[in-house]
Amino acid sequence: MRKTSPDVLPAEGGLGNEPLLALEDLHVEFGTRAGIVRAVNGVSYTLDSGETLAVLGESGSGKSVTAQAIMGILDMPPARIPKGEIRFRGTDLLKLSEEARTQVRGQRIAMIFQDALSALNPVFTVGWQISEMFRVHRGMSKRDGMAKAVELMDKVRIPAARQRLNDYPHQFSGGMRQRIMIAMAIALDPEVLIADEPTTALDVTVQAQIMELLAELQRESNMGMILITHDLGVVADVADKIAVMYGGRIVENALVHDIYKAPAHPYTKGLLESIPRVDLKGQELYAIKGLPPNLLDMPPGCAFHPRCPYRQDNCVTDVPPLYEISGTRNSACHYWREVLDGDNR
Numbered sequence: 504m505r506k507t508s509p510d511v512l513p514a515e516g517g518l519g520n521e522p523l524l525a526l527e528d529l530h531v532e533f534g535t536r537a538g539i540v541r542a543v544n545g546v547s548y549t550l551d552s553g554e555t556l557a558v559l560g561e562s563g564s565g566k567s568v569t570a571q572a573i574m575g576i577l578d579m580p581p582a583r584i585p586k587g588e589i590r591f592r593g594t595d596l597l598k599l600s601e602e603a604r605t606q607v608r609g610q611r612i613a614m615i616f617q618d619a620l621s622a623l624n625p626v627f628t629v630g631w632q633i634s635e636m637f638r639v640h641r642g643m644s645k646r647d648g649m650a651k652a653v654e655l656m657d658k659v660r661i662p663a664a665r666q667r668l669n670d671y672p673h674q675f676s677g678g679m680r681q682r683i684m685i686a687m688a689i690a691l692d693p694e695v696l697i698a699d700e701p702t703t704a705l706d707v708t709v710q711a712q713i714m715e716l717l718a719e720l721q722r723e724s725n726m727g728m729i730l731i732t733h734d735l736g737v738v739a740d741v742a743d744k745i746a747v748m749y750g751g752r753i754v755e756n757a758l759v760h761d762i763y764k765a766p767a768h769p770y771t772k773g774l775l776e777s778i779p780r781v782d783l784k785g786q787e788l789y790a791i792k793g794l795p796p797n798l799l800d801m802p803p804g805c806a807f808h809p810r811c812p813y814r815q816d817n818c819v820t821d822v823p824p825l826y827e828i829s830g831t832r833n834s835a836c837h838y839w840r841e842v843l844d845g846d847n848r
């Protein structure tokens with residue numbers, strides 16, 4: 504981790520017009536035996552208090568690596584951040600010492616992981632694990648910590664919370680385990696909550712309940728939320744804006760209703776068309792042809808060109824910049840106008 508100046512912890516309550524969180528031209532790469540994997544290539548986005556940003560993309564698009572860089576939980580090495588800034592309330596987290604980052608991680612920026620069963624410790628009761636947050640970070644007694652754990656379990660609507668305090672993670676269903684993870688993540692009132700595919704392992708009904716719970720908790724506390732997902736279907740009701748990632752870059756960002764109304768990048772269009780629709784019963788499900796790019800051997804020009812129905816000759820040679828469509832919208836496609844106009848290919 505780079506550190507060039509004495510630690511100045513991010514100001515409580517913010518600094519002037521600075522967003523709550525701002526990523527600026529972030530690059531993350533991994534040194535491997537086969538070569539350098541450039542997992543994140545110049546990602547920039549902002550998040551304000553009370554706002555939900557959905558970061559969308561297939562596996563390997565760089566969305567989770569970006570989140571891990573924000574949390575400061577990447578193994579460095581092999582990971583390296585050669586360039587970029589992660590400003591939290593105006594302070595670049597990449598310039599803080601590890602000690603100072605520990606004060607931010609889990610307390611002011613918290614994360615919910617995809618697989619609650621492997622993220623929770625199987626040998627400790629859930630009450631112990633939730634109360635540990637208060638014992639370690641707030642210096643509470645075991646008894647007071649346990650009382651807070653019951654409060655939080657009630658808040659995330661785990662039935663009979665007091666009676667279940669001494670149960671182990673394997674004694675809960677997948678949905679209930681995810682609620683326990685959420686309880687741990689919100690325990691210290693974080694200002695930013697990163698939810699990395701929080702509903703992927705759950706069935707559709709439980710998915711909806713968890714998304715509803717997250718939205719409700721966010722409204723109550725006004726925290727900023729980054730919701731990482733590969734599924735555009737789950738973000739429509741909860742996100743304010745969307746950043747679509749492909750091959751380590753943002754290829755489109757926009758307000759959520761603009762994206763659903765008319766995508767401005769062929770990849771976003773493909774993702775939207777891949778959402779199963781009940782009114783199209785009996786029809787074959789749409790899938791984007793081809794595979795995500797190999798990060799060790801990225802296609803030249805636009806990384807999406809091998810899969811793109813809009814491809815023209817220059818797409819194979821010229822990397823598209825992130826074109827500004829409006830103050831709230833960008834697309835990294837040379838032919839965004841055609842896509843936006845609904846030209847069907």
Ligand code: SF4
Pocket residue numbers: 768769770805806807808811812813814815818823835836837838839
């Ligand atoms: Fe497709 Fe070309 Fe746009 Fe890339 S730049 S998304 S290949 S049309």
